[in-house]
Amino acid sequence: MYWYGGWAWMAFMPLLWIALICLAVWAVVRLTHGSSGGTARRGHGWDGGEHRETPEEIIDRRYASGEIDTDTYTEMRERLAAHRPGQR
Incomplete structure (x- = not known):
């Protein structure tokens, strides 16, 4: 028996x-x-939880990478500051 399936x-x-x-x-x-x-990827924290970028962080990242120019950056930051919740 062992020999056949062994x-x-x-x-x-x-x-x-x-x-x-x-x-x-x-x-x-x-x-x-x-x-x-074990590494902090973009959009994830060390604990694996989701980290969502704030609009300000997105604009800062786009400006730093050269995707938008200074005028656009300034205008977008001003618009966000004007529409920020709790500032009325």
Whole structure:
């Protein structure tokens, strides 16, 4: 009985152990570093929670990258300041 299925099981066992070890390593890394993989990506905090950019941060980023010019930047910042909640 062992002889007929034994060789197939012996060939499969190393693959099973490799898969289980990889799964365990992945789970430990995922649990210790959160869903961001241990680095703070744009739009994600260290804890894996979503960080949404404020309109001011978006304008600052676009100005810093050269996407908008100084006049547009100033105008957009003034418009945001005028429409900011709680400033009436």
